[in-house]
Amino acid sequence: LTFPPGFKFGAATAAYQVEGAWNVSDKGESIWDHYSHGPRSMILNHDTGDVACDSYNNWERDIEMAAELGLHYYRFSISWPRLLPKGFDYKISEDGKAYYNKLIDGLLQKGIEPMITLYHFDLPQSLQDLGGWTNPLIADWFADYARVVFSLFGDRVKMWLTINEPIVICDMTYKAGYNPPAIYSPYFGAYLCNKYILMAHAKAWRVYDEEFKAKYHGKVSLAQHLLWIEPATDSDKDLADIAMQASAGRYSHPIFSEEGGWPPALEKAVEELSKKRGLLKSVLPPFTQEEIELVKGTHDFYGFNLYTSRLIKAKTEDTVDRWPQTDAADLGAVLLEANEWGKSSVNWLSVHPEAIRRQLNWLKKNYGDLEYVITENGMATSSGLQDEDRVNYYKKYLAQVLLAIKEDVINVTHYTAWSLMDNFEWMYGYSVRFGLYEVDYSDPQRKRTPRQSAKYYANVIKSNSFDVPS
Ligand code: BGC
Numbered sequence: 001l002t003f004p005p006g007f008k009f010g011a012a013t014a015a016y017q018v019e020g021a022w023n024v025s026d027k028g029e030s031i032w033d034h035y036s037h038g039p040r041s042m043i044l045n046h047d048t049g050d051v052a053c054d055s056y057n058n059w060e061r062d063i064e065m066a067a068e069l070g071l072h073y074y075r076f077s078i079s080w081p082r083l084l085p086k087g088f089d090y091k092i093s094e095d096g097k098a099y100y101n102k103l104i105d106g107l108l109q110k111g112i113e114p115m116i117t118l119y120h121f122d123l124p125q126s127l128q129d130l131g132g133w134t135n136p137l138i139a140d141w142f143a144d145y146a147r148v149v150f151s152l153f154g155d156r157v158k159m160w161l162t163i164n165e166p167i168v169i170c171d172m173t174y175k176a177g178y179n180p181p182a183i184y185s186p187y188f189g190a191y192l193c194n195k196y197i198l199m200a201h202a203k204a205w206r207v208y209d210e211e212f213k214a215k216y217h218g219k220v221s222l223a224q225h226l227l228w229i230e231p232a233t234d235s236d237k238d239l240a241d242i243a244m245q246a247s248a249g250r251y252s253h254p255i256f257s258e259e260g261g262w263p264p265a266l267e268k269a270v271e272e273l274s275k276k277r278g279l280l281k282s283v284l285p286p287f288t289q290e291e292i293e294l295v296k297g298t299h300d301f302y303g304f305n306l307y308t309s310r311l312i313k314a315k316t317e318d319t320v321d322r323w324p325q326t327d328a329a330d331l332g333a334v335l336l337e338a339n340e341w342g343k344s345s346v347n348w349l350s351v352h353p354e355a356i357r358r359q360l361n362w363l364k365k366n367y368g369d370l371e372y373v374i375t376e377n378g379m380a381t382s383s384g385l386q387d388e389d390r391v392n393y394y395k396k397y398l399a400q401v402l403l404a405i406k407e408d409v410i411n412v413t414h415y416t417a418w419s420l421m422d423n424f425e426w427m428y429g430y431s432v433r434f435g436l437y438e439v440d441y442s443d444p445q446r447k448r449t450p451r452q453s454a455k456y457y458a459n460v461i462k463s464n465s466f467d468v469p470s
Helices: 031-037 055-069 094-109 138-153 166-175 189-211 234-256 264-276 289-295 354-367 388-406 452-463
Strands: 008-012 073-077 113-119 159-164 219-231 302-314 333-336 372-377 412-418 437-439 448-450
Touching: 008 113, 008 452, 055 073, 055 094, 055 448, 055 452, 073 159, 073 412, 094 113, 094 138, 113 138, 138 159, 138 189, 159 166, 159 189, 159 372, 166 189, 166 219, 166 234, 189 219, 189 234, 189 289, 219 234, 219 354, 219 372, 234 264, 234 289, 234 302, 234 333, 234 354, 302 354, 354 372, 354 388, 372 388, 388 412, 388 452
Parallel strands: 008 073, 008 412, 073 113, 113 159, 159 219, 219 302, 302 372, 372 412
Antiparallel strands: 302 333, 437 448
């Protein structure tokens, strides 16, 4: 029941969710700063990330926690506007640089590898004002930013993720009009974002590959958000296949498939949808052959976050659609949850451990025998230190990961728990808790205390097995 020798366990956070210190020194404003301070904020309780876990000041405690767990690596993200206050690369913040240097060096001193995400939702507001992810030029702005990060920290950081969850960025911002900058543009904005976010990833990957790889020997990919979708009945099988191509495939096929470009099933579905909406041509921006080549193959591993699953079913008159702003709705389908799946304390996350193994098999079937890195997995519970539900979640999902490795011979090399500590859970503010460590938000120091799950995870890492006491 043990993981292969050399298998790595980590935990993750993201800059806006933990750092706080939103306006120290010369830090620029991010879209989350801007939105959470504005009159249009729909964040629960009008919470903001102004202080969050105050990791900007508590970084030593964060490293200590990572060491207490025995993590092999700690995944965190860099705040683009903290490092480049103007968004563009002509001005680097000394303060931002110093903060990330302290964090990286502190981790390495304890033998913990840093795994860095360049972008985890906090775009500089200055670039949003110029169109953000719908402006084709963002691919170059992002590549310039990536070059700065690689040149400052590449000597010590060997695992990189360019963008966290393109699907969440494009869909929650433009399709649902929900996450900042909350621009409701489901017909156009979401599709422009699809293309330019992929171009941005690809250009950043190529910057590393061409300018840094020979010197630093690191690996670069991105963190996909995967929602495992199964047919509700036998007659929904085709729908489930298309839905997987429209979600996982939309952001993976261009990068990881042999032919590159959009998945054909997605092209067809969007073509039909565009016609139905009375548009003159498909809203999916085409890739030129040159762009297909530029994006194709821009990976050193496949990184993904997985939390939950859905059933898909053709829409009938009496079906209630809990998730109307999704690709499934565009396909004339609804998403459901199976009654037997377990519940968490957030409405979107149900517990279905087999999903992670099935998802890994789907990936291997579609993209081949790659190195697979699980960049996030975890569950929300209410507050309190006795989080038996979270322990069970980790135990069951880890058991499935091990089956995928041993029985299905899939090369999974890393598993990352989300999250090291409770943090600002985006539109849910501080009401939702994902941490191995509980954070006391009423304490000005934001005291962190290990939960039962932290003890369990430390034992997992120590014994290299999921079947351990907590
Ligand atoms: C995101 C995290 C988030 C987590 C739980 C992931 O989609 O990368 O930032 O906190 O899910 O919702």
